[in-house]
Amino acid sequence: MKTQKIGFIGGGNMASSLISGLIASGHEPGNIWVSDINAEQLKSLAERLKVNTTASNDTVVNQTDVVVLAVKPQTLRDVALQVAPAIQQRKSLVVSIAAGISERSLSAWLGAETAIVRCMPNTPALVLTGATALHANDKVNAEQRNTAENILRSVGIALWVKEEKELDAVTAVSGSGPAYYFLLMEAMEQAAVELGLTEDTARLLVLQTALGAAKIALESSESPELLRKRVTSPGGTTQRAIETFQQGGFSELVSKALHAARDRSIEMSNQPEFN
Numbered sequence: 001m002k003t004q005k006i007g008f009i010g011g012g013n014m015a016s017s018l019i020s021g022l023i024a025s026g027h028e029p030g031n032i033w034v035s036d037i038n039a040e041q042l043k044s045l046a047e048r049l050k051v052n053t054t055a056s057n058d059t060v061v062n063q064t065d066v067v068v069l070a071v072k073p074q075t076l077r078d079v080a081l082q083v084a085p086a087i088q089q090r091k092s093l094v095v096s097i098a099a100g101i102s103e104r105s106l107s108a109w110l111g112a113e114t115a116i117v118r119c120m121p122n123t124p125a126l127v128l129t130g131a132t133a134l135h136a137n138d139k140v141n142a143e144q145r146n147t148a149e150n151i152l153r154s155v156g157i158a159l160w161v162k163e164e165k166e167l168d169a170v171t172a173v174s175g176s177g178p179a180y181y182f183l184l185m186e187a188m189e190q191a192a193v194e195l196g197l198t199e200d201t202a203r204l205l206v207l208q209t210a211l212g213a214a215k216i217a218l219e220s221s222e223s224p225e226l227l228r229k230r231v232t233s234p235g236g237t238t239q240r241a242i243e244t245f246q247q248g249g250f251s252e253l254v255s256k257a258l259h260a261a262r263d264r265s266i267e268m269s270n271q272p273e274f275n
């Protein structure tokens with residue numbers, strides 16, 4: 001499996017996280033091809049990760065078996081139309097990571113017979129802790145499903161959703177999710193400094209606490225709610241903080257934010273300039 005030739009069209013933030021993760025998990029850099037319009041981006045990828053780079057998207061298709069489309073959603077249409085002939089000729093498996101671009105649009109651009117897996121990864125793939133949900137169109141065979149799943153599973157967990165539309169919710173939860181935790185880290189760090197800690201101490205305590213909480217929650221069979229209650233001694237400090245969060249509408253705000261992200265994903269799928 002790790003000898004699979006994998007191509008990336010677009011070598012930006014998400015592609016470089018995936019590529020770094022693939023290499024860290026044992027994929028040969030020589031089997032990875034990346035194209036980008038940004039020469040600096042390619043130079044950095046070639047220097048850091050020793051992957052093959054090219055300015056030509058067609059070269060990526062022609063050198064590989066699986067092509068990951070990793071450009072911004074608003075650029076995808078042009079890129080897909082441009083590489084469609086090469087993809088059809090090679091019968092490449094296409095994996096799109098773009099938010100809010102439907103399999104229907106991808107098929108229209110790439111050809112009705114093209115095997116397409118649409119997925120939503122996240123940047124922790126960089127440290128092999130990614131979370132990806134996948135959905136395949138009806139041209140994808142069992143072997144191709146395994147190929148796509150194995151690529152994403154080598155950088156974290158990978159699961160299939162039954163309905164393509166579930167990817168809008170996945171995007172709101174785990175695709176965008178790392179940013180929500182970073183926002184909480186930023187806010188906690190700022191508050192810790194206001195409370196008199198140095199910036200270094202504040203950051204270290206905040207990050208180690210985030211890691212510890214995530215590890216306990218993943219390794220324990222107990223719910224986050226129960227784990228939270230175990231930290232919250234009656235009448236103590238945590239209770240005061242949790243009450244403050246709740247009085248400020250914390251859960252409602254989180255729900256509102258995730259609904260907004262989900263709605264934006266749906267809106268992007270219906271936007272004529274993206275589709």
Ligand SMILES: NC(=O)C1=CN([C@@H]2O[C@H](COP(=O)(O)OP(=O)(O)OC[C@H]3O[C@@H](n4cnc5c(N)ncnc54)[C@H](OP(=O)(O)O)[C@@H]3O)[C@@H](O)[C@H]2O)C=CC1
Pocket residue numbers: 009010011012013014015035036037038041057070071072073075079097098099120121122123175176
């Ligand atoms: N960032 C994230 O956390 C996640 C992103 N995604 C999805 O991944 C995709 C990429 O996002 P992200 O990595 O953040 O975006 P980036 O902008 O970082 O990466 C896209 C790259 O593609 C390049 N590019 C633009 N046009 C072309 C072209 N015609 N041919 C080849 N390369 C081109 C861009 O160059 P230039 O900058 O010069 O335009 C850029 O380097 C998006 O569709 C997004 O929805 C999915 C999950 C998570």
Ligand SMILES: O=C(O)[C@@H]1CCC=N1
Pocket residue numbers: 099171175176
């Ligand atoms: O913000 C975005 O649109 C992309 C998709 C999920 C994470 N980043």
